[in-house]
Amino acid sequence: MSSLWTRKLSAFKHNRRAYVSAVIFLIIFVLSLFSELIANDKPLLINYKGNFYFPIIHEYSDKFWGGDFPTPADYKDDYIIDKINQFGWMIMPPIPYSYNTVDYKTEGTFPSSPDKRHILGTDDEGRDISARILYGIRLSVIFAFLLTIFSSALGIIIGAIQGYFGGKLDIFLQRFIEIWESLPQLFILIIVASVFMPTFWTILLILMLFSWTSLTSMVRAEFLRTRNFEYVTAAKALGVSNIRIIFRHILPNALVTSVTFIPFILSEAIVALTSLDFLGLGLSGEYPSLGDLVRQGKDNLQAPWIGITIFVVLSGLLTLLIFIGEGVRDTFDTRKNQ
Numbered sequence: 031m032s033s034l035w036t037r038k039l040s041a042f043k044h045n046r047r048a049y050v051s052a053v054i055f056l057i058i059f060v061l062s063l064f065s066e067l068i069a070n071d072k073p074l075l076i077n078y079k080g081n082f083y084f085p086i087i088h089e090y091s092d093k094f095w096g097g098d099f100p101t102p103a104d105y106k107d108d109y110i111i112d113k114i115n116q117f118g119w120m121i122m123p124p125i126p127y128s129y130n131t132v133d134y135k136t137e138g139t140f141p142s143s144p145d146k147r148h149i150l151g152t153d154d155e156g157r158d159i160s161a162r163i164l165y166g167i168r169l170s171v172i173f174a175f176l177l178t179i180f181s182s183a184l185g186i187i188i189g190a191i192q193g194y195f196g197g198k199l200d201i202f203l204q205r206f207i208e209i210w211e212s213l214p215q216l217f218i219l220i221i222v223a224s225v226f227m228p229t230f231w232t233i234l235l236i237l238m239l240f241s242w243t244s245l246t247s248m249v250r251a252e253f254l255r256t257r258n259f260e261y262v263t264a265a266k267a268l269g270v271s272n273i274r275i276i277f278r279h280i281l282p283n284a285l286v287t288s289v290t291f292i293p294f295i296l297s298e299a300i301v302a303l304t305s306l307d308f309l310g311l312g313l314s315g316e317y318p319s320l321g322d323l324v325r326q327g328k329d330n331l332q333a334p335w336i337g338i339t340i341f342v343v344l345s346g347l348l349t350l351l352i353f354i355g356e357g358v359r360d361t362f363d364t365r366k367n368q
Contacts, residue, residue: 041361048357055350062168069125069161077118127158129165129318141333151335165318174299181241189246193253215240252284290362293355
């Protein structure tokens with residue numbers, strides 16, 4: 031790691047709010063990556079007749095455990111539980127429900143209030159809210175990371191081409207960006223949702239097509255500023271290719287300012303996916319969506335625990351990203367680090 035980035039990292043650590051927020055966000059994200067080990071309706075480990083089995087890795091049939099059917103085993107079934115305990119034991123995850131598990135043993139109607147079985151209650155389909163939140167955080171953050179990486183890469187490349195070559199190419203791309211940004215994104219999403227079944231990748235592609243312009247103007251301005259510097263002119267005189275000059279000599283300097291916007295773009299991506307799911311234009315019900323929980327909180331005002339829980343989760347997640355973004359911005363602000 032270069033001395034510059036070492037100093038930047040040290041300056042970021044001195045910003046206690048941003049550093050603590052980054053640590054908390056990283057812990058939450060890492061835990062969500064292991065959602066199957068934390069919230070699952072399948073045992074982590076089974077000892078049956080002296081042998082060890084891992085149902086979260088391999089699927090076993092009901093008949094394998096002494097049942098009568100060749101269908102996948104239901105480890106919430108009392109009969110299967112008794113059969114396994116008769117010849118061994120099993121270890122269930124801390125939350126014995128997956129994001130799509132319907133708990134038919136819950137007393138009363140759905141949504142059910144928080145209790146010992148469901149610490150955050152269930153939604154209106156009988157699914158555990160804590161499990162859906164855990165899986166939903168993983169889905170939202172991974173989606174936001176992919177959208178940020180792809181859209182930022184595309185925007186940075188186009189901004190670099192504009193700023194480096196300038197002239198008619200720059201004017202043409204500027205007019206194209208102005209027209210592109212004026213397109214009604216919501217209407218296009220409505221049309222796409224009515225024609226195709228929205229999936230993770232189709233939503234990612236559509237949002238990427240409209241979000242790549244976020245860093246273009248900044249990178250373009252940086253390239254316009256530095257393309258006539260002496261070291262760039264010297265590189266051209268030595269016969270260095272334009273591609274090498276762009277990516278080797280100028281782009282690293284432009285990325286310094288672009289990095290400060292990454293956490294804010296991440297938060298915008300999470301809000302975009304949540305909003306689309308809330309409006310019914312995003313992912314289908316088979317996905318553990320945070321936006322679906324927001325919709326359920328609105329539709330089930332008699333169950334306030336749903337709305338309160340998702341409000342705390344979303345506001346907390348976005349607040350952490352904003353604090354991290356402010357810390358990164360202050361770290362790269364030369365006026366504060368002289």
